[in-house]
Amino acid sequence: xxxxxxxxxxxxxxxxxxxxxxxxxxxxxxxxxAVTVQLKxxxxxxxxxTFVLAFSNFSISLMRNLIPRNxxxxxxxxxxxxxxxxxxxxxxxxxxxxSKQLSIFVGLIITNCIIMGRAETYALGNPPFLSLLDGIxxxxxxxxxxxxxxxxxxxxxxxxxxxxxxIPDALYAAGYxxxxxxxxxxxxxxxxxxxxxxxxxxxxx
Amino acid sequence: MENLVSxxxxxxxxxxxxxxxxxxxxxxxxxxxxxxxxxxxxxxxTFVLSITAPANWLVYHYLLxxxxxxxxxxxxxxxxxxxxxxxxxxxxxxxxALEMIIDRYSPPLYMALGVFLPLIAVNCAxxxxxxFMVERDYNFVESVVFGASSGIxxxxxxxxxxxxxxxxxxxDVPGGLEGFxxxxxxxxxxxxxxxxxxxxxx
Numbered sequence: 001x002x003x004x005x006x007x008x009x010x011x012x013x014x015x016x017x018x019x020x021x022x023x024x025x026x027x028x029x030x031x032x033x034a035v036t037v038q039l040k041x042x043x044x045x046x047x048x049x050t051f052v053l054a055f056s057n058f059s060i061s062l063m064r065n066l067i068p069r070n071x072x073x074x075x076x077x078x079x080x081x082x083x084x085x086x087x088x089x090x091x092x093x094x095x096x097x098x099s100k101q102l103s104i105f106v107g108l109i110i111t112n113c114i115i116m117g118r119a120e121t122y123a124l125g126n127p128p129f130l131s132l133l134d135g136i137x138x139x140x141x142x143x144x145x146x147x148x149x150x151x152x153x154x155x156x157x158x159x160x161x162x163x164x165x166x167i168p169d170a171l172y173a174a175g176y177x178x179x180x181x182x183x184x185x186x187x188x189x190x191x192x193x194x195x196x197x198x199x200x201x202x203x204x205x
Numbered sequence: 206m207e208n209l210v211s212x213x214x215x216x217x218x219x220x221x222x223x224x225x226x227x228x229x230x231x232x233x234x235x236x237x238x239x240x241x242x243x244x245x246x247x248x249x250x251t252f253v254l255s256i257t258a259p260a261n262w263l264v265y266h267y268l269l270x271x272x273x274x275x276x277x278x279x280x281x282x283x284x285x286x287x288x289x290x291x292x293x294x295x296x297x298x299x300x301x302a303l304e305m306i307i308d309r310y311s312p313p314l315y316m317a318l319g320v321f322l323p324l325i326a327v328n329c330a331x332x333x334x335x336x337f338m339v340e341r342d343y344n345f346v347e348s349v350v351f352g353a354s355s356g357i358x359x360x361x362x363x364x365x366x367x368x369x370x371x372x373x374x375x376x377d378v379p380g381g382l383e384g385f386x387x388x389x390x391x392x393x394x395x396x397x398x399x400x401x402x403x404x405x406x407x
């Protein structure tokens with residue numbers, strides 16, 4: 001059996017492109033918009049989310065036969081919130097500046113619909129290893145959109161990437177201007193709209 | 206008083222919790238295709254926000270903030286790292302209680318709001334407002350005003366969006382852009398319109 005046919009492979013790779021959590025399933029958009037002004041914060045946010053998603057899927061899947069159906073939401077929230085507190089404390093300890101910039105959005109991973117959505121639709125019905133892969137796959141799918149949006153916004157909005165100037169001074173001297181619009185909130189909405197348009201058009205063909 | 210008015214204007218228009226901070230996008234996109242449920246959800250969010258923001262203020266300032274446990278003889282305890290889990294638990298509990306209370310005392314209101322209440326517990330606007338309240342150091346009265354006006358701002362945004370999307374049914378949207386793509390672009394244009402309010406000071 002070829003590796004591309006195995007179930008694990010499919011579980012891992014479909015969410016990265018075909019059913020991307022952000023653009024395909026329309027989940028978790030809040031944070032995708034808010035933290036993408038700079039590439040640096042977007043990457044840290046992606047890592048935090050992928051971590052929480054992978055481990056929440058894994059631990060919920062481990063407990064899936066023990067959780068009574070009618071209190072499952074609160075159990076899931078507790079697992080997720082615990083992981084988020086952990087991620088938040090780690091960020092505060094090692095990346096204090098970035099954690100200040102992310103402000104409340106690390107905390108909002110708790111209510112990010114991707115995590116609840118994957119826990120409900122996948123982890124509750126599948127074994128731990130596949131759930132872990134599903135979590136990482138969805139995390140990467142989310143990261144991919146986040147990073148693309150962040151590159152667009154930082155490059156067009158500030159002419160920088162990772163805080164380093166990439167647009168040469170000569171271009172500015174020739175009259176090029178940063179698109180201040182991209183840094184502001186509306187720029188984020190429109191950037192995502194365009195990315196979704198591109199993705200849908202490409203995958204249709 | 207002036208301060209409160211300025212918080213109100215700021216959270217309804219300039220710092221609209223949805224269009225400037227992107228909170229509550231999931232339900233915003235899912236529910237905004239029709240007018241009636243959009244209005245219902247808007248009211249429900251406003252209602253829940255005006256209760257949970259002050260409730261979480263009390264929880265934070267009497268249990269979690271550094272030194273908040275002084276009344277219990279523990280002035281050195283700092284539990285603020287627990288705020289995520291406690292806030293979400295408070296919100297879930299309040300939403301659950303509200304659902305039962307409304308069901309018991311006002312069946313018509315329950316019919317209108319009931320279906321949305323469970324959705325709201327995981328709406329990031331609710332948790333986000335509580336976290337913003339801590340971050341911006343509001344006092345109790347300010348947090349009441351902030352909660353209510355954020356809710357009103359959110360409702361304004363979703364109702365406007367529903368109005369636009371109803372008209373959009375007759376529009377010829379380019380292939381691939383229908384649905385999610387065009388909604389995001391509309392939201393972007395709305396956010397631009399709301400930004401025009403910035404600079405208003407009272």
